[in-house]
Amino acid sequence: MSGRTVAIFGATSAIAEQVARRFAVRGSRFFLVARDPTRLERIAADLAIRGAASVHTHSADFDEPAALEPMLEAMERAVGLPEIVLVAFGTLGDQAAIARDVEAVRRSLTTNFSSPACLLSALAEKMERAGRGLVAVITSVAGERGRASNYVYGSAKAGLSTFLEGLRQRLAPSGVQVLDIRPGPVDTPMTREIGRGGPLLASPERVAGDIERAIDRRRALLYTPWFWRWIMLVIRAIPEPIFRRLRL
Amino acid sequence: MVSGFPESEAHLSWGRVHRARHRIARPSSPEAAEVALARRGELSVLPFGRGRSYGDSCLNPGGLLIETRGLDRLLAFDAARGILRAEAGVSLADLLDTLVGRPAPGGGVWCLPVSPGTRFVTLGGAIANDVHGKNHGIAGSFGRHVRAFTLLRSDRGRLECTAERNAELFRATIGGLGLTGLILEVTLELQRVDGLLLEVEDVRFDDLEGFYRLARESAGWTYTVAWVDCLARGRSLGRGIFSRARHLPSGIGTVERPRPPRFSVPFTPPVTPLGRTTLTAFNALILGRLGPAGRRVRTLPWHRFLYPLDSIGAWNRLYGPRGFWQYQCVVPPGEAPRAVARLLETIAHSGQGSFLAVLKTMGPLPSPGLLSFPMEGTTLALDFPNRGSATLELLARLDRIVLEAGGRLYPAKDGRMPVDVFRAGYPNWQRFADHVDPAFSSAFWRRVGNVDERTPAMRGAR
Numbered sequence: 061m062s063g064r065t066v067a068i069f070g071a072t073s074a075i076a077e078q079v080a081r082r083f084a085v086r087g088s089r090f091f092l093v094a095r096d097p098t099r100l101e102r103i104a105a106d107l108a109i110r111g112a113a114s115v116h117t118h119s120a121d122f123d124e125p126a127a128l129e130p131m132l133e134a135m136e137r138a139v140g141l142p143e144i145v146l147v148a149f150g151t152l153g154d155q156a157a158i159a160r161d162v163e164a165v166r167r168s169l170t171t172n173f174s175s176p177a178c179l180l181s182a183l184a185e186k187m188e189r190a191g192r193g194l195v196a197v198i199t200s201v202a203g204e205r206g207r208a209s210n211y212v213y214g215s216a217k218a219g220l221s222t223f224l225e226g227l228r229q230r231l232a233p234s235g236v237q238v239l240d241i242r243p244g245p246v247d248t249p250m251t252r253e254i255g256r257g258g259p260l261l262a263s264p265e266r267v268a269g270d271i272e273r274a275i276d277r278r279r280a281l282l283y284t285p286w287f288w289r290w291i292m293l294v295i296r297a298i299p300e301p302i303f304r305r306l307r308l
Numbered sequence: 309m310v311s312g313f314p315e316s317e318a319h320l321s322w323g324r325v326h327r328a329r330h331r332i333a334r335p336s337s338p339e340a341a342e343v344a345l346a347r348r349g350e351l352s353v354l355p356f357g358r359g360r361s362y363g364d365s366c367l368n369p370g371g372l373l374i375e376t377r378g379l380d381r382l383l384a385f386d387a388a389r390g391i392l393r394a395e396a397g398v399s400l401a402d403l404l405d406t407l408v409g410r411p412a413p414g415g416g417v418w419c420l421p422v423s424p425g426t427r428f429v430t431l432g433g434a435i436a437n438d439v440h441g442k443n444h445g446i447a448g449s450f451g452r453h454v455r456a457f458t459l460l461r462s463d464r465g466r467l468e469c470t471a472e473r474n475a476e477l478f479r480a481t482i483g484g485l486g487l488t489g490l491i492l493e494v495t496l497e498l499q500r501v502d503g504l505l506l507e508v509e510d511v512r513f514d515d516l517e518g519f520y521r522l523a524r525e526s527a528g529w530t531y532t533v534a535w536v537d538c539l540a541r542g543r544s545l546g547r548g549i550f551s552r553a554r555h556l557p558s559g560i561g562t563v564e565r566p567r568p569p570r571f572s573v574p575f576t577p578p579v580t581p582l583g584r585t586t587l588t589a590f591n592a593l594i595l596g597r598l599g600p601a602g603r604r605v606r607t608l609p610w611h612r613f614l615y616p617l618d619s620i621g622a623w624n625r626l627y628g629p630r631g632f633w634q635y636q637c638v639v640p641p642g643e644a645p646r647a648v649a650r651l652l653e654t655i656a657h658s659g660q661g662s663f664l665a666v667l668k669t670m671g672p673l674p675s676p677g678l679l680s681f682p683m684e685g686t687t688l689a690l691d692f693p694n695r696g697s698a699t700l701e702l703l704a705r706l707d708r709i710v711l712e713a714g715g716r717l718y719p720a721k722d723g724r725m726p727v728d729v730f731r732a733g734y735p736n737w738q739r740f741a742d743h744v745d746p747a748f749s750s751a752f753w754r755r756v757g758n759v760d761e762r763t764p765a766m767r768g769a770r
Contacts, residue, residue, distance in 0.1 A: 074336065074378070085406075099337050102395075106381035110406050 063087030063113055067135055067142040069122065069179060070149025072099045074248035075198060078268030079146060084112040091139045092117045093131060094149075114139075122149050122175045123167070132182055141190050144275060145183055147176050147197040150217075155210045165212055172216030177223050184227055188234045195231075196239040196275055197224055201288050203242070205295055207308055228280060237278045243267050244288040312347065313372060322624050323362035324576075324631030325694050326723050328369035328751070336378035338395075338460070338492045345462055345490065345747070348372050352749040353462070355486040357430035358399065361437065362634040363723025364751035365485050371749065374490055376432055382406065383493065390418045390498035391455070396432030396491040404566050404611060412500045417558055419610070421453035421499040427566070427615050432491040437720040438483035438680040440670065442531035442553075442614065447499070448673030449682040451482035456495040459488065462747035466492070471676070480743035483677025485719055487744045487753055503558030504610045506531070508551060512595065512602030516546030516649055523550075523669045530554045531613065536665040537591045538690065541656045545649060548667065549598065553613050566611040572621025580628030580693050587661045627693050633723065635703055636681075636689035638670060639715035644686035647713035651688055651706055658702045662690035678736040678743075681718045689721070700724065719752060730756040 063086050068076050071092035080090065084107040094100050097119040104115040116138035120127040135142070150172050158164040176197065187193045202210050203217035221240055228238035247261045262285045270284035283289035298306070313331035320327045331351055333344035345353060354368035356375045367373075376397030384393040390412060392403075400420060404427055409417050424439040433439075438451040447453070456470040459481060467489075469478040481488045509529075513519050519534055526532050529552035536548035598604050617623055624632070639647040648667070655662060666689040675682045692699050707729050710717065716733025717725050731737055741757055 072336075096337075098339065102337070102381045102383065105383050109382040109385045 064144050065089045065139050065142040066144045067091040068146045068148060069093045071103060072096055073148045074264040075246060075267050076146060076148035077103055078264045079271050080107055081110055082268055082272045084110040087111055087113050089113045089139050090115045091135045093120055095119060095121055123170050128182060141186055143193050145195045152213055155212060158212050168212050169216050172213060173219045176220055180227060184231060187236045188231055191234045194237045194239060194275060194278060196241055198241045201242050201244050201292050204292050239274055239279055241271055241282045243284045319367060321363055321366050322360050323634055323723060324624055326364045326367055328367050330368060331372045332375060333372060334375040334378050341374060341460060341490060344374055348747060353747050354750045355432060355490045357433035358428050360426055360429050362721045365719050367751045368749060369751055376430055388413050390500060392496045392498060394431060394494055396494050397430050399428060399430050401427040409504050416500045416502050417504060418498045419501040421497060422447050422450040423614055426618055431494045435482055435491060436484060436486045438675055438677045440682040442533045444682060445671035446530060449675040449680055451676040451680060453497045455497055457491050458493040460492050461489040461745050477743055479676055480678050480740050483680035487748050489745045502555040504563040505556045506553040506608050506610055506613050507556050508553040508606045508608050508613055510598055510604050511550045512598050513550055514547050516645060519546060519667060520645060526552045534667040536667050538655050538662045538665045539588060539591060546652050563609045569619055569621035573623060573625040576625045576629050580626060582626055582663050582693060584661055587663055630694040632691050632693050633699055633703060634691045634721035635706060636687060636718040636721045637710040637715050638683055638685050638687040639710060639713040640685040643713035647709055648686055648688055650709045654705055660692055660699060660702055662692055665690045678740040679734055727756050
């Protein structure tokens with residue numbers, strides 16, 4: 061398969077890096093954004109050796125509103141308007157600590173909802189005008205039911221999924237696809253920090269393979285691994301009086 | 309939680325006999341690895357790659373394992389000279405997918421210089437065990453192709469090591485079982501080969517004499533290895549099949565890329581299907597495959613010849629819930645024919661046949677590491693289903709034969725060798741001990757090197 065132009069926001073995330081490797085092998089051109097310039101440089105070197113036609117990097121803080129405009133200018137200088145946009149930044153955080161700290165709630169909602177929503181709004185403008193492309197955004201199955209263990213994160217992701225649904229409807233006439241990626245728990249530094257585990261933990265490699273396929277097929281919604289579609293179907297169907305008593 | 313590191317489920321090594329709980333760190337950058345090491349507190353530390361060591365050399369019960377799978381970036385590749393700089397958690401499988409097979413200037417393609425029997429190991433692990441392959445005669449051990457690495461020490465920070473700079477630490481780390489510090493980055497010299505297709509010839513031999521004759525006649529072959537029928541006794545003792553292979557020029561045919569295992573053993577069967585009956589049938593089948601001529605020639609992709617077991621995922625589960633013991637020794641050339649015969653006799657008499665018995669000659673090229681396993685001679689590798697004390701007693705008898713022949717055992721495959729066997733096989737062990745990082749340890753090292761009371765000993769082999 062041929063190379064594409066790919067912009068990744070949150071390029072040091074474990075899932076994003078594995079997706080990038082898959083597109084690098086195909087000879088793609090990259091624009092990568094993340095906070096940590098040292099890690100970005102390493103990832104850029106890696107992608108170039110794996111076959112990327114070019115890799116441009118830009119370090120920025122997504123929660124800094126003033127960083128948005130320069131970020132998008134840098135993108136257009138580097139690769140023009142990308143065919144594929146992947147938005148992958150987010151923080152899971154420790155819910156127990158977040159729930160008791162209003163500032164932490166604000167930060168979590170900013171990073172997981174407001175910042176990606178603002179970035180996507182700015183990008184949508186450009187892509188709508190160009191009339192092509194695909195926007196893929198990593199949300200979460202945690203957005204489908206509010207649970208005591210992660211409802212701040214979950215509600216931000218739920219908001220983002222609703223945002224994407226609307227954006228997809230808006231962009232449909234212009235031929236731009238919007239892909240909502242809902243992974244189950246993935247074995248990454250993000251989940252590792254809070255000591256989560258279990259048999260349902262998927263590897264970033266596997267999730268990345270699913271994402272590549274969903275992008276190539278221009279799908280609108282992806283559950284990864286596939287069984288989460290059915291698990292969530294059941295969980296969504298649990299009546300509220302019962303759900304309240306569950307410890308999921 | 310001590311030091312804030314999550315605790316793992318019981319970690320298993322490849323033989324599935326040893327298991328232990330650990331604290332786990334999985335850094336995704338060298339800086340994160342430094343942070344993890346700095347936050348270790350009272351925990352002793354051991355790097356952990358893909359867990360393909362069979363025994364207890366990759367385990368550190370009660371301590372901290374720094375998993376390197378998140379350190380897997382390729383950093384620089386000089387396509388003209390075949391020199392790669394990469395993070396230490398990069399696996400050989402990854403290199404097979406990315407760099408192996410790329411055209412080298414002046415003809416041919418780039419290939420791994422040395423590879424063990426599985427591609428699912430990391431660069432750091434290949435150095436820490438100074439692994440060898442079927443081309444030992446011409447290439448020597450893996451460490452010979454390592455130009456440099458960056459080592460992270462708890463007491464000295466980051467150190468660049470080469471044969472000239474920090475030379476003693478360089479030699480201690482090659483084959484050093486992860487005890488001298490955490491390898492962060494590696495500079496490896498790839499090997500130019502004609503192509504990735506191999507001409508493979510399998511030849512039957514009727515006894516050990518036949519094996520050594522074929523080994524002498526195979527000087528023009530890059531890769532050699534033999535499979536031995538461990539059940540054969542008397543005049544058939546040491547019969548088997550000798551396989552030899554060499555690279556065909558590229559362009560002769562298309563080479564399929566290695567694929568992930570199509571079949572994976574999904575769970576551990578309650579009773580191992582690898583018993584004596586299946587073994588007898590298996591051996592008869594294998595020997596019969598070559599037909600009356602006892603010889604066959606094939607063309608195989610490089611990876612299919614080198615990694616026959618990689619096509620079955622988690623094959624180690626086939627040995628059942630009790631796991632299995634690996635035993636690999638090397639004995640020097642003069643003593644080898646007699647010692648190998650005695651080893652095979654002892655195994656045949658014990659009735660504990662080994663499913664996989666591999667015989668190989670190792671060439672005279674010296675290994676660079678203070679604790680490197682490869683040395684000139686004959687190496688015999690076997691695995692035995694774990695039958696408790698019966699198996700351990702058999703292995704103890706084999707130890708004596710190896711020791712008398714002046715040989716040594718492979719730590720990567722070991723979970724039980726007594727202290728005297730280790731020290732006799734590795735006369736440099738004390739020199740090595742001087743370079744062990746004060747914060748690092750493993751179950752293996754506590755068993756054979758220095759005894760460290762800070763962390764609990766391995767909860768016994770079951």
